[in-house]
Amino acid sequence: MDVDTQLLRTFLTIAEEGSLTRAAERLYVSQPALTKQLRRLEAHLSVRLFTRSRSGMTLTEAGQTLATRAPALLSLCDDVLRSTKATASHAARVLRVGFLASAANEATPDIIATFTRLCPGWQVEMRQSSWSDPTAGLATGEVDAALLRLPFPTQDAYNLHILQTEPRWVALPHTHPLAAHTTIPFSALEDELFVAAPPETGAWRDYWLATEHREKPPKIGAVTDQPDEWLQAIANGYGIALAPESATRFYTRPGITYRPVTGISPSHLCLAWPKSTPEPPPLTAFITACQSTPPPPATLNRPQ
Amino acid sequence: MDVDTQLLRTFLTIAEEGSLTRAAERLYVSQPALTKQLRRLEAHLSVRLFTRSRSGMTLTEAGQTLATRAPALLSLCDDVLRSTKATASHAARVLRVGFLASAANEATPDIIATFTRLCPGWQVEMRQSSWSDPTAGLATGEVDAALLRLPFPTQDAYNLHILQTEPRWVALPHTHPLAAHTTIPFSALEDELFVAAPPETGAWRDYWLATEHREKPPKIGAVTDQPDEWLQAIANGYGIALAPESATRFYTRPGITYRPVTGISPSHLCLAWPKSTPEPPPLTAFITACQSTPPPPATLNRPQ
């Protein structure tokens, strides 16, 4: 009575999409691969999970049972594996904190200092993730908590504590015509080429392309995975990009100019950690440290 | 964050045995296969689960966490897959009941009749299993309930309701010297060759070899998997075997004589079903049917 949980996740995706083809797109595999995975699962259980039809896949009764119960199984699985990894690092008195570029800021050293006071003998290991993992290691249990910007995919699966809110600016090549303005309405940017995150980052990518403030889909000039590539792409003129205000302090670079953008929502920086019970004590201490450390003063960045 | 649950079961076996070699024997695979499975699991989690030493394997802290939490995960997994399979058959209004040879008896038709009265429109599908699956399909979710004889491996994982208790007899070749006696003390059988069930049946095999009533290990003359092979082996003189009294009615065969055996415990026939919640209504009805159907009268089998 064993399964590879991977097959269950695939199954759930197919069930949600109601189509092999769409599920294959979402999972970044070919459609025949999903056909085989599903047949494998069905053969393994000796149960037909979908009825195939011309216009997609419909769950059978048995499929509905599995679709209903599998999520709890998978989340328990995540929790168990996560706690196993956590035990391994906690045995060495290390708390692992992931962050995405631009999510660590001036307050971070203070938070760590506070934590160290609360948990003497413990160390914080800060792990930077590339944008291709929007959870910065939370999803795989690589870290105990993460500093992230909202929104990110699967964020509902985590506890969130907002640490700071800051306006979004735009990063422009120094030579860009709009760099002459001190403030730019988003509507002026809508037709520009953008430097985007990889497609698999879903909502996160959309947020930084501000698709919810657009009429038409954005035009993508480049896709990057890391801050350096990102800065380089902008400086090269492949496109422009939105960024939190603090990028103006952490990601200055010759050839790049930042300008405040009006007409779009601000960015929320938060601490995220898994909804597992019980919470390991050092994690609780870190959460406390975050809550008791004030955000950096709202510096008045002046256009350079 | 996915795992093949197979790896988790392997891991637990290694943890219990404290040794790759012993675990490999118990799982009927080679020792290098387990070495690789374990390395695979450790690599997948990026966590060292055991510290290797000359005299076996010891769990690390992380390994202890996993060993503690994995059983709950696996039992949830079993439950989910089981309920999926159950839904598939219940959609067709079929209740699947497994049984091992000699575990169905005169009362079975009455039980089915009672069940059919309680659940109009439903059918009972009786599935006979070979001895190589001592749970008669419960373990794999092939059946909703099973008629079994105690003890059987992993019986603690199921709800048990004892239906009947009967003495154990011995099946002898017709020409066997002991066939001349009307009653045989077990001590007289201890040095005989026995026809046994396959080794993987564990406690069940031991029970029918009556190892708990022996000083020395039993001598095995043949291993069989099914009633017919079993009868044939005894008739051929490959060995003798213990059997429940009712075998004298269900498994008569020229060349084979049954005799009551004294000095060993009786055999318990029971209904077993998974400890899952909630219980599907037809299963509840079947349990009721079993409880309300009296066992067959204690026939006085006379030695022939």
Next chain:
DNA sequence: AGCTTCTATAACCTGCCGGAATGGATGTGG
């Protein structure tokens, strides 16, 4: 009819997984 949109199948290739045999390290008993 022709196009689109599904899923299933075929052919191919890569890499994983398991078994047998072997090696190396380490206690153990004569």
Next chain:
DNA sequence: CCACATCCATTCCGGCAGGTTATAGAAGCT
């Protein structure tokens, strides 16, 4: 003190699982 037993790791090899691309087949839409 040496031969042996006991474990785990390594190597080699065969088989197949699982992915990709290309294509077929069924069915609705215009």
